[in-house]
Amino acid sequence: MSLFDSRSLLPLVALVAACTTKDVSKSANASDSTHTVAAAVPHQMTVIATDYKFEAPDEVPSGMMTVHLVDNGSEMHHVAFVKLNEGKTVADIEQAMKTQGPMPKWAVDHGGVNPSHPGGGMTSTTQTLDPGNYALICFIPSADGTPHFAKGMVRPLTVTASTDASAPAPTADIVMTLNDYSFTTSKPITAGKHTIRIENAGTQSHELLLARLAPGKKAQDVPVWAEKPVGPPPAEPIGGVPAIPNGTTAFITANFTPGDYAFVCFLPDAKDGKPHFTHGMVQQIHVE
Numbered sequence: 001m002s003l004f005d006s007r008s009l010l011p012l013v014a015l016v017a018a019c020t021t022k023d024v025s026k027s028a029n030a031s032d033s034t035h036t037v038a039a040a041v042p043h044q045m046t047v048i049a050t051d052y053k054f055e056a057p058d059e060v061p062s063g064m065m066t067v068h069l070v071d072n073g074s075e076m077h078h079v080a081f082v083k084l085n086e087g088k089t090v091a092d093i094e095q096a097m098k099t100q101g102p103m104p105k106w107a108v109d110h111g112g113v114n115p116s117h118p119g120g121g122m123t124s125t126t127q128t129l130d131p132g133n134y135a136l137i138c139f140i141p142s143a144d145g146t147p148h149f150a151k152g153m154v155r156p157l158t159v160t161a162s163t164d165a166s167a168p169a170p171t172a173d174i175v176m177t178l179n180d181y182s183f184t185t186s187k188p189i190t191a192g193k194h195t196i197r198i199e200n201a202g203t204q205s206h207e208l209l210l211a212r213l214a215p216g217k218k219a220q221d222v223p224v225w226a227e228k229p230v231g232p233p234p235a236e237p238i239g240g241v242p243a244i245p246n247g248t249t250a251f252i253t254a255n256f257t258p259g260d261y262a263f264v265c266f267l268p269d270a271k272d273g274k275p276h277f278t279h280g281m282v283q284q285i286h287v288e
C-alpha cells in the first residue's frame, strides 16, 4: 500500500466513526442535536511506520483521539506515545534511552497503537490526549536485537489545547482489566466485532498485544518468537495498546474470527526487570 493510498482511507474512516458516534449518541441522549453530535466525534490522526521512520502530524488537538497506525514497512512496528513533562524534549528521551533501566520520571507512558502485520496492515486505538509534548517511539527490536527507536523511530508530537467539545469515550461492549500480572475480560469474547475498553488496574504500566494464533500455536510461542524473530511468526498481531499507566484507559475495536488468540504484555517489571509475560501476562483464549 502506498503512502498516498493509505492517506486516502482517512475520510472513509472518519465517516464511519461519525456515523457510529451519532447512532450511539441518539440512543443514549435524546437531547443531542445534529450539530453538537457532529462536533463530538474523536479527532483522528494517522501514523505511518516504515523501516525505520514514522510519518505523522507535528501537532494535533487535545481530547479524544483515534490514532491509526499503518505499517508500510517489512518489519512489525508499533507506536508508543510517551508524554514528556518538565519541558523535556525528544532529544532528552533519546539520550535517556541510551542506558538500560526504567524510564525517567518525566517520561510518562501514554498508550499508542500496537502492531498490525507489516506490508500495509492498519490498527487503531482511541484514547484521551492531554495537551503537552510527546515522543512517538517504536520499542520493538529487529532480529539483530536493536530496538527500532535506535534506528530512527522516535518522533516529536505536540498536543495543543483544543477548543472543540471533547468527544465522549467510545461505547465498549467488553471491558478488559490489566493487573499485576493478568488480563481479565468482563465476559468471554465471542466471534464478531467488539469494542474493548482496556483499563489498567495494576500498580505498574501494562500493555496489551492482541494476536491471532496460527493453527497449532500457543500464546507462549508469541513472546518466544518476539524475542528472537526468526522463521514464520506464530501469530498475526491485530493491535492492542502499548504501555498505559495505572488508572488509565484506552479503547480498541477488533474483529474476532473463530480461533485462538493471545494477550501478551512485554513491559519490563518495575521490581526485577523481567518482561511481564514471565510473570503471567501471557494468556490464550478461544473464540467460537
Ligand SMILES: [Cu+2]
Pocket: 205, 206, 207, 265, 266, 267, 276, 281
Ligand atoms: Cu504488564
